[in-house]
Amino acid sequence: MKSFTYVIKDSAGIHARPAGLLSKLAKEFSSEILVEKDKKNVNATRLMMLMGLGIKCGDTVTVTVSGEDEDAALDRIQAFFRENL
Amino acid sequence: MRQFYGRGVCSGITIGRATVSGRERQPIRRVGVEDTVKELRRFEEAKKKAHAQLLEIYEKALREVGETNAEIFSIHMMMLEDEDYNESVISIIDTQKVNAEYAVDVTGENFARMFASMDDAYMRARQADVRDISSRIILCMGGREEKKRVMNDNSVVCAEDLSPSETVVLDKSKVSGFVTAKGSSNSHTAILARSLGIPAVIGVGEDFVGAVNDGDSIIVDGYDGKIFVNPDAETLEVYEQKRREDRHKKELLRSLKGKDNVTLDGTRINVYANIGSADSIGDVLYNDAGGIGLFRSEFLYLEKNDYPCEQQQFEVYKTVLESMAGKKVVIRTLDIGADKQAEYLCLENEENPALGLRGIRLCLSRPEIFKTQLRALYRASVYGNLAIMFPMITNKWELEKTLEICTLVKSELKECGIAYDETTEIGIMIETPAAAIISDVLAPMVDFFSIGTNDLTQYTLACDRQNPNLEEFCDTHHESLLRLIKFTSENARKNGAWTGICGDLAADTSLTETFIKMGVDELSVPASEVLKIRSVIRSLDVRL
Numbered sequence: 001m002k003s004f005t006y007v008i009k010d011s012a013g014i015h016a017r018p019a020g021l022l023s024k025l026a027k028e029f030s031s032e033i034l035v036e037k038d039k040k041n042v043n044a045t046r047l048m049m050l051m052g053l054g055i056k057c058g059d060t061v062t063v064t065v066s067g068e069d070e071d072a073a074l075d076r077i078q079a080f081f082r083e084n085l
Numbered sequence: 086m087r088q089f090y091g092r093g094v095c096s097g098i099t100i101g102r103a104t105v106s107g108r109e110r111q112p113i114r115r116v117g118v119e120d121t122v123k124e125l126r127r128f129e130e131a132k133k134k135a136h137a138q139l140l141e142i143y144e145k146a147l148r149e150v151g152e153t154n155a156e157i158f159s160i161h162m163m164m165l166e167d168e169d170y171n172e173s174v175i176s177i178i179d180t181q182k183v184n185a186e187y188a189v190d191v192t193g194e195n196f197a198r199m200f201a202s203m204d205d206a207y208m209r210a211r212q213a214d215v216r217d218i219s220s221r222i223i224l225c226m227g228g229r230e231e232k233k234r235v236m237n238d239n240s241v242v243c244a245e246d247l248s249p250s251e252t253v254v255l256d257k258s259k260v261s262g263f264v265t266a267k268g269s270s271n272s273h274t275a276i277l278a279r280s281l282g283i284p285a286v287i288g289v290g291e292d293f294v295g296a297v298n299d300g301d302s303i304i305v306d307g308y309d310g311k312i313f314v315n316p317d318a319e320t321l322e323v324y325e326q327k328r329r330e331d332r333h334k335k336e337l338l339r340s341l342k343g344k345d346n347v348t349l350d351g352t353r354i355n356v357y358a359n360i361g362s363a364d365s366i367g368d369v370l371y372n373d374a375g376g377i378g379l380f381r382s383e384f385l386y387l388e389k390n391d392y393p394c395e396q397q398q399f400e401v402y403k404t405v406l407e408s409m410a411g412k413k414v415v416i417r418t419l420d421i422g423a424d425k426q427a428e429y430l431c432l433e434n435e436e437n438p439a440l441g442l443r444g445i446r447l448c449l450s451r452p453e454i455f456k457t458q459l460r461a462l463y464r465a466s467v468y469g470n471l472a473i474m475f476p477m478i479t480n481k482w483e484l485e486k487t488l489e490i491c492t493l494v495k496s497e498l499k500e501c502g503i504a505y506d507e508t509t510e511i512g513i514m515i516e517t518p519a520a521a522i523i524s525d526v527l528a529p530m531v532d533f534f535s536i537g538t539n540d541l542t543q544y545t546l547a548c549d550r551q552n553p554n555l556e557e558f559c560d561t562h563h564e565s566l567l568r569l570i571k572f573t574s575e576n577a578r579k580n581g582a583w584t585g586i587c588g589d590l591a592a593d594t595s596l597t598e599t600f601i602k603m604g605v606d607e608l609s610v611p612a613s614e615v616l617k618i619r620s621v622i623r624s625l626d627v628r629l
Binding site: 009010011012013015016017020023024043045046047048049051052054056 | 156157159160163164166167168169170196199200203204205207208211214215394396397400
């Protein structure tokens with residue numbers, strides 16, 4: 001299991017577009033990818049629940065990756081956050 | 086006559102007949118079933134159909150309103166595949182042994198309620214998206230009568246709310262207006278209406294739909310957000326006049342949209358638009374501007390109580406560049422002084438702010454603010470056709486210093502492995518007589534000049550623009566100004582740079598011919614003036 005925390009910099013937060021892209025990306029990996037905000041966990045493949053977290057600019061999120069391809073998944077997901085959020 | 090007020094989200098005047106859209110959702114009946122496998126199959130098949138429809142709508146929207154606005158439909162396609170959504174539908178069918186329509190309806194409502202309860206306006210607006218995909222799936226199952234609306238010409242669509250896809254699939258040749266009781270300016274419907282150029286007023290209030298019937302005469306004033314249902318003769322007359330003027334403008338639009346800015350003898354010139362915030366992009370595209378000739382970045386600094394961070398700026402620049410889809414976007418770096426400042430900048434009061442620490446002078450004295458903006462700009466440069474422009478240059482050394490900072494910012498980005506577009510054009514405003522007079526020295530250092538005629542006028546003629554008593558002395562056609570413009574444009578040409586004009590004078594049609602003859606390459610005007618200028622250009626013969 002691997003994880004990282006990230007402070008959202010995008011002024012719109014995790015809105016529909018990045019949520020859509022993130023869930024698409026998360027489906028590429030066999031590892032389970034969880035996004036956590038305020039002790040609420042959501043699987044990153046689940047678009048609507050992800051949007052439902054209402055993650056805004058300035059929020060701190062923790063992303064936990066566990067599974068066979070966790071190293072690769074962590075790299076890609078972390079890069080995705082840096083680039084898009 | 087009844088009058089309603091709302092928010093005009095797309096300007097224009099319409100006098101038409103109401104077509105009340107039945108958004109009072111047909112209740113979905115809960116029917117017990119034996120064969121749940123069949124219901125699950127119906128759901129899967131409907132989903133496939135819905136996906137195909139969405140793909141079609143996405144492509145239609147892509148053609149009509151561009152990629153940024155079309156994207157919502159690709160999100161709808163993803164929502165269709167959402168695991169929680171699907172699991173909920175399947176489990177309702179399985180455990181309750183009910184029809185698929187009911188399961189989809191309940192699931193859609195549950196998710197819509199989740200979004201409705203969120204504290205963020207943007208997320209609240211997403212409930213429309215969930216409802217939209219649910220009703221689409223239900224329609225695909227044939228469980229709800231698809232309302233083939235028989236629409237007459239000149240229909241004003243009146244509804245509680247309109248889903249994004251309802252807006253896109255409407256027969257636009259028959260729709261002359263939109264009015265919705267609800268709706269937010271964040272809604273995709275508002276954005277779509279805007280980019281389609283159909284007058285629209287939203288948020289006119291709950292009692293609206295009950296007060297209007299099919300076929301009622303209705304006036305939509307998208308400029309002021311006013312609605313008149315069954316207007317009296319006097320109101321009608323006022324609005325008929327307004328509509329004539331509005332139509333004349335739109336006529337111009339229709340006949341000139343997509344046409345080149347080319348004179349009778351074949352001389353081409355670019356006509357771009359000036360904007361002051363990202364919200365105006367719809368106007369720019371609607372009026373068919375060839376690019377953005379002046380994007381004033383000040384609003385980023387003035388609307389907040391603190392410095393806008395790099396990421397915030399980057400997002401705005403990226404949005405603008407992406408929305409313009411490869412057309413040139415000239416962004417002017419921070420141009421403020423003591424007369425127009427944000428408190429957090431703590432600028433000293435000045436006796437004469439027009440001649441004070443402003444524009445590039447301020448940026449060079451606060452390099453950190455400047456570097457943040459440049460980093461954001463260069464990072465955004467890969468998303469479109471960016472040009473960066475510096476205001477208030479008077480000295481060669483200022484430009485040298487500025488270019489040094491640009492080089493520094495780029496090398497820092499390179500070190501961090503962040504991409505930027507090496508071909509990003511660099512230009513300066515020519516708005517001081519000093520800059521115009523040494524334009525031969527400045528031209529080899531830049532890709533373009535943009536002549537800011539408002540400041541150039543006030544500095545050349547020593548006339549305060551804001552002083553009404555100076556009107557007779559402030560001759561904007563003064564020979565000195567025209568000579569400076571000509572001189573600047575010639576020097577640019579000799580050095581392979583292009584010249585634009587971005588002040589009020591650019592939209593002065595009595596000078597269009599003069600400017601073209603001077604060799605000016607671009608005129609940047611308010612979006613609403615673009616087509617007027619185009620029609621003038623197309624009637625000129627500059628050989629004579």
